Amino acid sequence: MHLPTLATLAAMVTVGTAQLTKVNDFPGTPTRLGMYINVPKNLKTPAPIIVAVHHCQGSATGYSQSTKYVQLSNQYGFIAIYPNSRSGGGCFDVASQATLTHNGGGDSQTIVNMVKYAIDKYGGDPTRVFSVGTSSGAMMTNVLMAAYPDVFAAGSVYSGVPAGCFAVQGSTATQDPPGWANSCANGQLTKTAQQWGDLVRSYYPGYNGTRPRMQIFHGTSDNTLRYPNYQEQLKEWSNVLGLTTSTNKANTPKSGWTQTIYGDGTATTAKLVGYSAQGVGHSVPQQEAMDLAFFGIN
Template identity: 30%
Template sequence: MVLHGCTQTAAIYDTCSGWSRLADEYGFALLLPEQVRSNNSNLCFNWFNPADVRRNSGEALSIRQMVEHMIERCNVDRSRIFITGLSAGGAMANAMLAAYPDVFSAGTILAGLPYRSASTISEAFDRMRGYGLQDSEALEAEVRRASDHQGPWPRVSVWHGTGDDTVVPANAMAIVGQWRGVHGIGPQPASTRQRGSRTLQVWKDASGRGVIELNTFSGMDHGAPLDTTTGYGKSGAFFLDVGVSSTVESARAWGLRKPMLSSRRRDGIEVAVENALRWTGLAPRPRS
């Protein structure tokens, strides 16, 4: 599942990120929900509205229903469902991981924000600027309150640019802190690697499995990191060619980049396209 950012459409996000081409070549089902202006005039997913990020409520419920439709229509393995998003879509992806940790195996959050870090529009803008972010313990408690799930918890990958002044990098560290507590791991990463402008930190659980990673890019602005030389995606507004593709690396980390029989690949992408067209907007919010 791929969630676009504010002012974007699902089609624009798909074209620039390269997800459909990857799905076509490797045969996995792809779902791209699209926000509608009747829900948010700027086409942002409402990650800051408590009614829209609670389990079985509002936009979170609509997205969950879309996932269930895809599972049934495409015969998807329930143990291999993943989510990613950019900016408001990244914050909403984090909300879905928190509200439905029993549904998603892993997620990639691009320039996003912590779950339940804001509850009003004014608070949302404050958190985007780094003001009023809760400590890790308080943020962890929000995830634990989101469901009665006791584990195992989704793996989380966070991507952020140090030059991002739309959603400041403090949010990336806050997301890491939120999920570290849930996974029961300490503040220090198990490994840190730097290559070019990218620094990759990995936190491992007691079994030695990497469960949280933080990718930071020196000087990178607000957007999704891409490597257009891979042939997946193209640069544009909020799609930044920094020599590393968040799309390709997420697919690889999730085990999606494995060739499949051509007939299955064809059927998979046809269903994915059909559903992308079908789900052009979020279902209406349930009435209280």
């Protein structure tokens, strides 16, 4: 394991009692995203990695302050990576052909390069890489799970849309990153589970390995990325993961929420788990303890 030197570090951003570090020698390729990281003193060997991807009009530092992954990184000894969008609106590219193609470029590959950097530099565990995200970050997490199933073991998404949904609608390719897709955001774009699954599989043709486990949160009163996107995500990943049965449990984990477990297993071991949050808008509040439990970090 190689610890960062002073030459590799930039300004330290205080997050409660923790500090988030900008990595200066990360090249940012191919799309020049900023890389912020927390490498705890009690780092496990090898260390799990959680990538936490912010929402539109957000930032790495802002997301680190509104979530608890940095503090939990210090508690449990995992590496926390916070990518920082380069776009003026703070969104990530989840729609271009490059970002939706394995090793095709785009923001998705830049984030994967952050993971590889953390594995090489800080002793990250390549078998225990996870991603969480909110809104645009949830969309990116879905994209990462779809295009890079060889890198990520699991994802947890808060108020997102299916992988490829913005591209299917046809956003403006000349925008950087590609622009907003109204029909998808409004929950008007529906496909069969097979169609969604085929779309995901097209992002890494020929891949026959294990697919990431997925945990999906969505609020019924979401007026930004509307609630039908919840079922579309579940359809997508149930097909990708080969799951055909599901079980609902009301008022779980809290009143008004409905938990759906696909296939066998529990909320922490199943391949696909969904949470519908009655009356919750955009976005569902982060459930960090549930994320760590789903990822098997303890």
